[in-house]
Amino acid sequence: MKKSLSTFFLASFVAAFGASASAESTQMQAVVTKASGKAEVQTDGNWVPLKEGAKLEKGAVIQTGFKSEVVLQIKGSTVTVSPLSRITLEQLVAKDNKDETRIFLDTGSLKSNVKKSEDRAVGFKVRSPVATASVRGTELSVTNKFRSTDVKTHSGTVAVWKSKNSKAEVASESEDNAPAVLPGVGSTPQDIAGDGAPKNAFTVTRGQIAGFSADGRTTAPQGNASKGAFGLPGNQSAGAAERESTAPSAPPQSRPTPTETAPTQQRGTVSVKVEFAD
Numbered sequence: 495m496k497k498s499l500s501t502f503f504l505a506s507f508v509a510a511f512g513a514s515a516s517a518e519s520t521q522m523q524a525v526v527t528k529a530s531g532k533a534e535v536q537t538d539g540n541w542v543p544l545k546e547g548a549k550l551e552k553g554a555v556i557q558t559g560f561k562s563e564v565v566l567q568i569k570g571s572t573v574t575v576s577p578l579s580r581i582t583l584e585q586l587v588a589k590d591n592k593d594e595t596r597i598f599l600d601t602g603s604l605k606s607n608v609k610k611s612e613d614r615a616v617g618f619k620v621r622s623p624v625a626t627a628s629v630r631g632t633e634l635s636v637t638n639k640f641r642s643t644d645v646k647t648h649s650g651t652v653a654v655w656k657s658k659n660s661k662a663e664v665a666s667e668s669e670d671n672a673p674a675v676l677p678g679v680g681s682t683p684q685d686i687a688g689d690g691a692p693k694n695a696f697t698v699t700r701g702q703i704a705g706f707s708a709d710g711r712t713t714a715p716q717g718n719a720s721k722g723a724f725g726l727p728g729n730q731s732a733g734a735a736e737r738e739s740t741a742p743s744a745p746p747q748s749r750p751t752p753t754e755t756a757p758t759q760q761r762g763t764v765s766v767k768v769e770f771a772d
Contacts, residue, residue: 519671522586522593524550524566524573531562531577552586553664558602568595570609571618578602584621585665592617592674592688598662603637605648615676617688623660625706627698628653628687630677634698641708647698653683654704655695656712 529544536542536555544556544564557580558564564575568586575581579602587594592615597604599622608618610631619628620636622643627636632650636643645654678685683695698704702715 518590520588521552521670522568522588522595524554524568524583524586526550526564527567527572528563528565530564532559533557533562533564533575534559550583552583554583555662556581556583569593570611571595571616572607573597574605576603576605579604582662582664584663585670587665587670589674591615592676594665594670594674595619596621596665598622599636599638599643600662601638603635605633605635607633615674615688617674617677619687619690621657621659622706624657624708625704626655626657626690628683628691630686630688643706644703645698645706646703647700649700651681651686651700652698653686653691653695654698654706655683655692656706656710 526544526546526548529546529548533544534541534557535544535548535550536557541557550556550566556564556575558575558577560577562577566573566575569588580600581602581604582598582600584598585594585596593611594617596619597606599620604620606618606620606629608616608629608631610616616631617628618630619626620634621627622636622638624641625636625643625645627634627645629650629652632652633648634650634652635646635648637646645652675689677688681697683691683697686697687695696704696714698715703713704715705713
């Protein structure tokens with residue numbers, strides 16, 4: 495009788511534990527809220543047009559053509575895929591206390607607006623062949639050029655570091671079912687990423703741009719130096735600003751110097767060169 499009761503309680507515990515474990519992780523979907531121009535998704539090796547309302551699973555590969563755009567809704571977060579871009583949805587999983595999204599940007603650029611949840615942690619990563627950006631609730635742009643990647647933060651703080659793998663890696667079942675690592679409350683790269691951020695990761699804050707190249711060189715933003723920088727329009731690159739500031743039409747004596755007080759509404763970026771130590 496005792497043996498039967500023990501067997502019964504053991505079976506009940508296993509059944510209950512199995513049910514709770516399976517409920518800890520569920521697959522999420524990315525919903526297409528906008529698809530303009532030539533926007534396609536790869537299905538069974540073929541490219542088919544994307545339409546508004548389409549629901550995409552983990553592993554979906556999306557590409558956009560000239561003058562095309564795709565907007566994805568992943569729970570409370572929005573991802574805008576720019577023209578001439580290709581992305582892979584590497585991970586879309588809701589764990590017991592954290593939502594995990596990971597996107598691989600093969601070519602082109604995307605902009606992500608990641609919204610925090612009141613009762614759940616949010617882990618959002620964008621990878622390219624050379625760089626990884628991780629956020630817990632912010633707005634950022636990632637642009638993948640030929641053998642280089644730029645990460646720009648529009649609001650909040652982003653943790654960035656060199657990618658270990660240059661190819662898309664769709665999350666495995668064991669990775670999806672692994673316990674969630676919650677982000678910290680601080681502002682270090684490890685706090686922001688929650689997991690996966692190496693020691694040489696650094697942060698990119700509002701208005702700053704970090705650049706990564708395939709040869710391991712990195713342009714890291716220096717926040718203190720930006721106080722005396724020229725103001726940049728929101729969509730203007732640092733190179734374009736430099737060319738504009740040296741245009742013949744602007745007399746040298748009328749140009750502000752770093753010692754002058756810049757208008758409060760202007761914001762700029764000053765960068766320094768660093769190298770990763772492999």
